[in-house]
Amino acid sequence: MSDAQIECRDLWKIYGKRSDEAMKAVLAEGLSKEEVRDRFDCVLGVRNASFSVRKGEIFCIMGLSGSGKSTLVRHVNRLIEPTSGEIHVAGKRVDTMIESDLRQLRAETIGMVFQHMALWPHRTLGENVGFGLEVRGVPLADRRKAAETALEAMELRGWIDHYPDQLSGGMQQRVGLARALAADPEILLMDEPFSALDPLIRRQLQDQFLSLSEHMHKTTLFITHDLDEAIRMGDHIAIMNDGEIVQIGTPEEIVTNPVDDYVADFVKGISRVGLVRAETIMEPLDGRAPTPKQVRTDVELGEIIDAFMEDQSPVTVTNTEDVPVGLITITAALKALRG
Amino acid sequence: MDLWNIFDTEWVPVGVWVETALQWVVANFRFVFQAIKVPFDLVLTALEDGLTEAPDLLVLALIVLIAWQAGGRRLGIIAAACMTAIGLMGAWEESMTTLSIVLTCVVFCSLIGIPLGVLAAKRDRFWMVLQPVLDLMQTIPSFVYLVPIVMLFSIGNVSGVIVTFIYALPPVVRLTNLGIRQVRPDMVEAARAFGASNRQTLYKVELPLALPTIMAGVNQTIMMALSMVVVSSMISVTGLGQMVLRGIGRLDMGLATVGGLGIVFLAIVIDRVSQSFGQSARARNHQKWYETGPVGAVRALVRK
CATH class of the missing domain: 3.40.50.300 (P-loop containing nucleotide triphosphate hydrolases)
Structure with missing residues (x-):
């Protein structure tokens, strides 16, 4: 995959003094988290993670x-x-x-944003946001300009010389974002x-x-x-x-x-209205005649339900060339809604 | 051998060993200790000469200005009252000597104690070794090491600084260690996540955040240095302590009281000023230090 920006392959993290030993044993014997803990006094943090x-x-x-x-x-x-x-x-x-x-x-x-903001309380917002540039040795004036731009993007114009504890939680996290974005x-x-x-x-x-x-x-x-x-x-x-x-x-x-x-x-508890698309729940036409109510394949469940408001007859699904490809009955729509 | 009173015999002659070892060190390595004295001597002489030879009122004004800058107008007034009282009691010269000994001690305790504390916070094993040493330095009665110190460094004010240094070093090391360890881990992690090296993380994030705790340690060090003033006068260190010691020796209650009051007043001033230094900018409403006090007033005047 050439367009993968981040790719992790077979990533393992085992915490503890005997992590190397534990790693070998896990690969050889496929130990569970509990077995690793009991045998090596190590904690299995990440187990064979791959994603891109x-x-x-x-x-x-x-x-x-x-x-x-x-x-x-x-x-x-x-x-x-x-x-x-x-x-x-x-x-x-x-x-x-x-x-x-x-x-x-x-x-x-790489810019990073933290759960508890982790803004440095002894530094102004400008100094917080410009930190990444500061450690790279960028001159003060350029740092300040970058910090200003980043803060403006987060709608914090004019706060550059204030300190984190003068801001509300939401504003602080916007500073956190600005800090992550400052070095572009x-x-x-x-x-x-x-x-x-x-x-x-x-x-x-x-x-x-x-x-x-x-x-x-x-x-x-x-x-x-x-x-x-x-x-x-x-x-x-x-x-x-x-x-x-x-x-x-x-x-x-x-x-x-x-x-x-x-x-x-x-x-279970997730609303499907804005997620499930016609394509996913339609049945094949199997020779049945298309009905006058028609929706595209990528239409969301909410809109399909709207189509059943007036009458309960099936809805025809068409592809991008307006060719009918399937049918949705009211039962199918309700089932999809229920999950 | 008398089993009944078996411990009447000295089986392990620790005293003799120490005596022999000390004799040997004095005979062979005295020059090393004389060399150690040099930096202490330089700083102490400079401070003492400066403080005692300058006009008394100039020094008084300087102390009041520093107190005002550090802790606001109220502290300025307290400092003025205390220092004037010392001056009026006729203990000025002595208190300047004591002040220079305490300041010299603080300089070296900070120079050595803060790096030790930082290192201790970073390396658990080093901290484990250092801890008993600090315990020893704090608990061993100072009378015990007065004699070896005199033998190695001879008597006088510089030896006094060294004795005081040994006694007063632990708190600044302990509290620096504590302060660095108490910095929120996500603050350090954030610094690393934005590409800071270990050194940059230390100077830009960890030390500033630990500063109030470190300054509390420096304050403790100063207080302990002051409490050594009388003891160290036994190895002919001059200053307020000597007034007290001489007063006790001659049963001269007046002299002892003047010396004692002088120590108290000096302690109040130094304690308050050093505590104020530890206050973070946050506690001062985010004003920079140069925006307040006399410097701030002068700056405001110049701007107009």
Whole structure:
């Protein structure tokens, strides 16, 4: 895959003094998390994770706390050293990179946003946002200009000389985003950026980020424990459980076709109205005559239900050339809604 | 052999060993210790000469200005009152000597203690080795090492600084270690995530965030240095401590009281000023230090 900006292959992380031994034993015998803990006193953080993120997409990693999602994302800029496996970022191999190259990669190619903002309280917003440039030795005037631009993009014009504790939580996280964007990196790592915010602000920031992301086309790795958020934000979603990636797919694939009970459990409460498309639930025509009500294959469930409001006769699905390809009965639509 | 009173015999002659070892070190390595004295001597002499030879009122004004800058107008007034009281009691010269000894000690405790504390925070094993040494330095009665210090460094104010240094070093090391360890891990992680090297992380994030704790350690060090003033006067260190010691020796209560009051007033001033240095900018409403106090006032005047 040539357009993969981030690619991890067979990534393992085992914490503990005897991690190397444990790694060998796990590969040879396929030990479980508990067996690794009991035999080697090691903790299995990430288990054989492979995924790739295409340039410009938002890739969500979803999992409960302790599922290893934060650990996994820290491998991308090697804040955590992998025990085994390969990491490729923007065409460079990260897991074997030397220290100085790694620092350059972190400062120039990857921006990171943290769950608890992690803004430095002794620095002004300008100094916070310009930090990545400061450690690269960029002169003060240029740093300030970059910080100004980044803060303006996050609608924080005029706050550059204030300190983080003078801002509300939502504003602080916008500073966190501005800091990640200041060096104009190709890649954003977002570790539960909106989890600590109240729902209304979270929604606002999600929207703001989505619209920003639409014209900036940054490759984004987005961590969340909230499937709703993952579905709203993600082009692709990876679901993690106990250090393992259990399923990777588009939001629709995850919702309509959960791979196991664990994922199915998550998906249960998710509204399908804006997710399931006509294509997924239609039945083949099998010689039946098309009905006058027609929708395209990529129309969402909500619109299909609207079509049943007046009368309950089946709806015909047409492809882009207006050729009928299938039928949806009201029963099928209701079933899809119920999940 | 009398089993009943078996411990009446000295089986392990620790005292003799120490005596022999010390004699040997003094005979062969005295020059090393004389060399160690040199930097202490330089700083102490400079400070002492400066403080005692300058006009008294100039020094008083300087101390008041520093106090005002560090802790606001209130502290300026307190400092003025305390220092004037010392001056009026006739203990000015002595208090300047004591002040220079304490300051010299603080300079060296900080220069050596802060790096040690940082290293201890980064290396658990080093901290494990360092901890008992610090415990020893703090708990061993200072009388015990007064004699060896005199034998190695001879008597006088510089030896006084060294004795005080040994006693006062631990708090700054401990609190620097604590301060660095207490920095929120995600603050450090964020610095690394934006490409900072270890050194940059230390200077730009960890040390500034640990500064209030480190300054609390420096403050403790100063207080401990002051508490050594009387003890160190036994190896003929001059200053306020000597007034107290001489007063006790001659049963001259007046002299002892003047010396004691002088130490108290000096302690109040130094304690408050050094505490104010530790206050973070956040606690001062985000004003930079040069925007307040006398410097701020002068700047405001110049701007007009």
